[in-house]
Every structure is written in structure tokens, then in C-alpha cells.
Amino acid sequence: MPALAESGAEPGAEPATEALLRRGRAARSGWLVLGLSLVAVGFVGIFVPLLPTTDFMLLALPCFARSSPRLEAWLLGHPRFGPGLRAWRETGAVPRHAKIAACIGMTAGYGLFWLHVRPNLGLAVAVAAGMLATAIWILRRPTPEDQE
Template sequence: MSMPISVEASTDELVRRGRAARAGWLVLGLALVGIGFIGIFVPLLPTTSFMILALPCFARSSPRLEAWLLNHPRFGPGVRAWRAHGSVPRHAKIAACIGMALGYSLFWLHVRPGPLLTCTVAAFMLYWAIWIVRRPEPGAPQ
């Protein structure tokens, strides 16, 4: 026979879970921002993408860090454009496609994969290149 749970015990449990969830979202957001900052110095590691991923983590954990990211002079415009319209600036589309092509070339030259893996990786990168090119641009009519 199960014991009845009091309202106070269940409320305390929800508050504890809420704090744990916020802490988890905060840690994940900070980790994504950290990886994004590393991307400033490491070629082919996207920076803004990690900032975009960090934004919902901060929205669930820290309004202060969410506001910091949205108002950041370097990352803020891209993050705000993505949040508002899912848009990607043209220069970012070009950089992403060049980065994917360069990454695929390095993969192909150094790994020398078989035909199946070569085609699979090419199809995967082509899919994402098409997806990013089809995103609207900031200021373009929706």
C-alpha cells in the first residue's frame, strides 16, 4: 500500500526539480558559449551556431545571461535574427558553405573513405548546405 504524499512534499519536490533543471540548463548554456568562444580561434568551428544553441538554455535558466547574449555587440545581431525569423545573413551562409566544402575536402583527402562513406558524408553535407542557403536573410520579406 502506497503512502499518501502531502501537498507540501510534492511542492518541495517540484521546487527542487525546478532548481536542478535550471542549474542543468545553465551549465549546458555556459558550455555552449565556451565552445562558441573556442570557435573564434579554431577554424571550421562555428561560433554563432553555439551561441544560438545557448540562447534557449539561458532562457530557461538565467534571464540575465539571455539578455547579455541578445545584446552582445558581436553575437547579438545574428542570435536576434535567428530568434525572430530563423534568418541567416548572406555572409554567414557563404562562410558555412565554404567551411563545409573545405571540411569535406579535408575529410576526403586525409581519411580516404570508401565510396559508400564518401557519398554518405557528401549527401549529409549537401543536405545541410541546401537547408542553410534556403533560410531567409535578415530584412528580407518573409
């Protein structure tokens, strides 16, 4: 507890805050930089086709949980990304529109792969199997309750 007293934390602080205070400053800074970098790449994804914005926000969320409760709360409360992030965190749910977009994107990506790489049969089947397994996993994720 001496480390908490030196940091200026109040004795009744929340357990998550106490855990953050115990974590080293360098580790928290590293998680913060990584989280901000992921949000920045996600922001670029808003303007760049085929760069998934929400995926980077999903990756930034645990970084902020380890570094900044304020930024974690901001991301969870964000009007655009918050509902999807909360649904993923609570139940692993994927919105219906995201499932459709993912399957269409994988199909288009496989088509471009086939057209430009001209893979041999073994590689073509391996890539198709990987994408099909991923599509099945995505489609089997629960849909948020507000979309059912």
C-alpha cells in the first residue's frame, strides 16, 4: 500500500483504479500509446476503403482498460462505436450488418486473390478453407439483442 499512498490515490479508490496505480508507469504508458495508435489507424479506416475501423477500436479497448479508464469509458460511450464495443465485450455479439459486410469482404478478397495471384489448386483451397472457417465463425457469433 505504500505505493498507493505515494501516488496520491484515495483509500476508497475503485479496485480497477488501484490495479492501474500498481501497474508500472512504463507499462501504462506503453498500453496508452498502443491504444492511441490503434484508434488513429481506426480513424484512418473511416476514409480508406477496406480498412476496418471497428476492428482497431476493438483492439484499442483492452489497451485503454490497462492504461486509462477515462479513454476506455470514452470509447465505450462513443455514439458510433460504443454499442458494438459493448455488445462484443458483454456477449461476443456481432451486428448483422457487420456479419454481412465481413462475408462480402471476404468473398471479394478471395476473388481478387484468385484473379491477381492465380494460385495453384492447393493454395487456392487452403485460402478458401481459411476464409470459409472464418466466415462460419463470424456467422455463428450472437447478434446483439436489439437486432433480433
